[in-house]
Amino acid sequence: MKEIKVAPIKNGTVIDHISCGMAFKVLKILGISDANVDSTVSVLMHVPSKKTEWKDIVKVEDKELEPIEVDKISLVAPDATINIIRNFEVVEKKTVELPDVAVGILKCGNPNCVTNSREPVRTEFVLKSRNPIQLSCSYCGRELENIVDHII
């Protein structure tokens, strides 16, 4: 297999094993657009993978992820790994983990759910199944459809 020709990063985060086609969703979660980044962002799509045949990879220089960002990524790429790079070395490698309860990261799809009103409340979803991912709102009980579209 050919080596991937993307330069290693000095400091930052490599998000590997992203489900194929989900790289742009990951960028959206990280709030990255061309207007607001000062460092290099590399996006590799449809890369051969030993585990799953194809995968996406996102490399973000000079950024380490917040726990809430890792939780959100787990919803679109449940098999992703997060590699923290400092001075060209991988200093930490972890797999994302779907939280049993997702707080404040998703919007309920039920327009009549109280969490979609102006009440001072954070949304809460309980994980009902990991594969496929199924989440239900702790407030109205509605199961969330199109999870990716409801990430806050």
Added chain:
Amino acid sequence: MSQGFEGRDIISIHDFSRKEIEHILDVSKKMIPIAKGEAQDFSLKGKILSPIFFEPSTRTRLSFETAMNRLGGSVVGFSDPEITSLKKGETLADTIRMVESYSDVVVLRHPMEGAAKLAADFTEKPVINAGDGAGQHPTQTMLDLFTIWMEKGAIDEKNVVLVGDLKYGRTVHSLACALAKFGANLTFVAPEVLQMPKEIIDYVQEQGVSYSQSDNLEKAIESADVLYVTRIQGERFPDPAEYQKVVGTYRVDNELLKGAGKDIIVMHPLPRVDEIHPDVDGTPHAVYFKQAFNGVPVRMALLALILGVVK
């Protein structure tokens, strides 16, 4: 009992185990003479209940207030959101924080799903859900179970037919789940467009009880112990002609009931429009007014349990 009742919120019927519901039914039975005014018990003297009703209600609000008064407690609340601070733009969270400083228990009806859980998040006082949008109405389910238990002596193995708007009716969803938990055999009768939602069917299946779906009421009631009728709401239908066709199909009258067993009971959460002919009212089958009365002893039991005067 897995956890005590004192101080507990009553948000969803799913929060209660079968054993806990059975305990509530036992306590409710003991409350009947007090609910009828034949005996006196003022064990909630000095306690205040706040009914906070953001939507109209007759039976639920009156039966909660009667329950509190029968046990010697007081009621301070509102049932017209037009005159409250809600109209000035106050959030439910703020309303609840204000009300909790005035009372010992809050009873909430609200048009949005999840409102009761939100209210419970913002107060240490127990919150009772009296209906949140198309969501839960657990005390209605408890009084329905109580009515079947009182009239039939048991719930297990009873053949219960649910007819009407099974798709949108909030009472039938909670009731179907609770009946399944108690091991009743269920038949869902509705036109296909108003049949029971998949998640309720899935839950019923998980409980391992037998169930069937049909659009033929006449056949379904042949071996039924209980016929639970709900109102089909015209506003659910985009086409009024379609509504008229459906609503006439499931009218319960004495002619229809001739095809049922002589001990069948007919229930309805009320208000009815014309799903049940008034001629049925005078027959032994009609228990819907008794069912409405049962709201009082059941709510007395719940208030006594969560306010800690009954264990």
